[in-house]
Amino acid sequence: MGDPVDVDVRMRGFRQRMEVARARELILERCRRLDAELVPLRAAHGRVLAEDIVAARPVPAFRRAAMDGYAVRAEETFGASAYNPILLELVGESLPGMPYGRSLASGQAVRIMTGAPVPDGADAVVMAEYAREQDGKVAIYEPVPPKKHVSEPGEDIKAGERVLAAGRRLRPQDVGVLSSLGIARVPVVRKPRVRIVVTGNELLPAGSTPTDYRIVDANSVILEGLIARDGAEAEMAGIVPDRREEIARALSEPGADVILVTGGTSVGREDHAPLIVAEQGQLLVHGIAMRPSSPTGFGVVGEVLVFLLPGNPVSCLAAYDLLAGPAIRRLGGRSPELPHERRRAPLARKISSVLGRLDYVRVQLTEQGVVPLATSGASILTSAVKADGFVLVPPNSEGWSAGTEVEVFLYD
């Protein structure tokens, strides 16, 4: 092959491609965690805590039974056995939410259920299995030491204790503990608002039937799924005609923290977005050393982060995962690292790459190991559909031979 020659400026490729790691660094430098907002408890699942949660009161807040049985004075059970039960007077019961209203006197017992308040004067609970009621009395067949089966106030959580730390992504049990503490509204990091701008005169909106030479937009659909996965809110700006003023308007409309612009399938002369970003703000990345996805860009317009994603669906997916995703996750208080589950397995076939370029290789996990799928044709969306995940060949590697153990990022 001869050397590439100069071409019409509108169609030239990227002559200089930035390393992905450097682009990622430039991007993450611009990302700060968004502000907090208060959401109702039940809406807090999966959200990121914006502040430490400190218990205003202890849990439990009162002495409570940890077993079904009888509240007693422990010392009065000493010496009890199956052959020599000790008889106590059964004076009442304590149920959850319905305490025995008085103090326990000497020689008395109160029937008690798990979670019910232990009456004053009692200091232990005899399990129901070791007692039997008869004629207004209860026979105790086992001695119990003081404090047995009694949960002390603060046993689980002490007042003033930090229960959950800022930055925690709330799991079901975390929201449960917030509920126990009486918290009704939870301070969480606001969800990043991500506008999706799809350009391309050949595109029909998702849900359409393709006709003649027009194809149906897949990128906005893919991006919506990824944005939701990353805890952000997608806003569809619709399909914007490849006209300068239309794209400029979609970029300048207020309300977004991040804008993702994806081309039709073209990265050539119809590519207005990079010029607009450069004019209205700063175009910091344009062209990355990655395959696929080299025509990826990043810039800022005011406070808004703008990503220029390739029009090819697989390139769009890969560029999102490696560059836009980290930014969106960090804005939302999550880790910028890839959220995929990882698995290590040996390569069933070699992967070739070139020095200086990051390769995003779709793979299948089979019994024979990790099988790379055809890497040519970034438009082959089915390669990502057929794949179980991807491996990343770093720029300092020319690839790996069969048998090399690699790390697979699983799509699921």
Next chain:
Amino acid sequence: MGDPVDVDVRMRGFRQRMEVARARELILERCRRLDAELVPLRAAHGRVLAEDIVAARPVPAFRRAAMDGYAVRAEETFGASAYNPILLELVGESLPGMPYGRSLASGQAVRIMTGAPVPDGADAVVMAEYAREQDGKVAIYEPVPPKKHVSEPGEDIKAGERVLAAGRRLRPQDVGVLSSLGIARVPVVRKPRVRIVVTGNELLPAGSTPTDYRIVDANSVILEGLIARDGAEAEMAGIVPDRREEIARALSEPGADVILVTGGTSVGREDHAPLIVAEQGQLLVHGIAMRPSSPTGFGVVGEVLVFLLPGNPVSCLAAYDLLAGPAIRRLGGRSPELPHERRRAPLARKISSVLGRLDYVRVQLTEQGVVPLATSGASILTSAVKADGFVLVPPNSEGWSAGTEVEVFLYD
């Protein structure tokens, strides 16, 4: 300790506890995948496909350029070089969605963008890098073989090809490919409707401030998070007083596929739910050989699966994950297996268990290995909050010594 003695029937413990594996089997026998429903494309993310998806048309549907450049007759470029370019007449352009309307004649070239239709008469695309326009002509500096940079119809997907199989949980790129195929409504498995019935006179609804001897419900909040994780829809029946007729009504109200009943914190005399299930349907499981969570039950009332979950939050969480979760996931078309990411690591401290019982042990993952947290006190919700995940000690094991490699199910 003496032998347990008989106790009041209302308060007796479970004398016979079913093995968890057997209970799980009985439960899963009752679970069939729910019917299909059609949802709009954009609502299909994460849903389970109910039917195979077969392509009605090929993708691409027309011959399209895979590169920016010039559509040519390949044979006319043979012999071209940087020193000896071949000149072709530039007769027009083909853009995505805007084809060059005519056939390419001998000696002609058409400027073409990635994704644009390749004109009849042309059979290859010369990359823009290897061509230069001048004076209505284009100089070609590299020969191309026929079909170069031309995607043939059906290259990605052939008409009639099965693109996605029933049972697939749809990933972002899967929904993207459905969009490309022109599918507007997607047949997915209906989401299981799961009613949460919380009983307990001591309970205040989530979002309340605890007062005196009343505590705030955490279980319904935890269950809501778990149900959403498992792809089902939660319906809150509210906090139902511990009265037979109230609980019976909450169980008989139509509309649910699954009902989860969770006690206040009691499993004793106030426990109406098992009796109601036994009377109105079949109580198939009552008491399982598991720690925590032994007071777990399962039955069917009509077509509805009813789970009786312990009132203690951690027990409730564990019983959901091991018994209710598998059923809900299978109804929704997912795998009944635990959805948690798994990691293998050595135990930093020993875990003791007893034969015949499954232990659900909350653990932390530290640099020293897997650290089991206190397993006593199922009500200690913070143990599940502090934990990174859990390990399961099977019934045939008395536990493991420090250093044993174990599988941790991660909560996140």
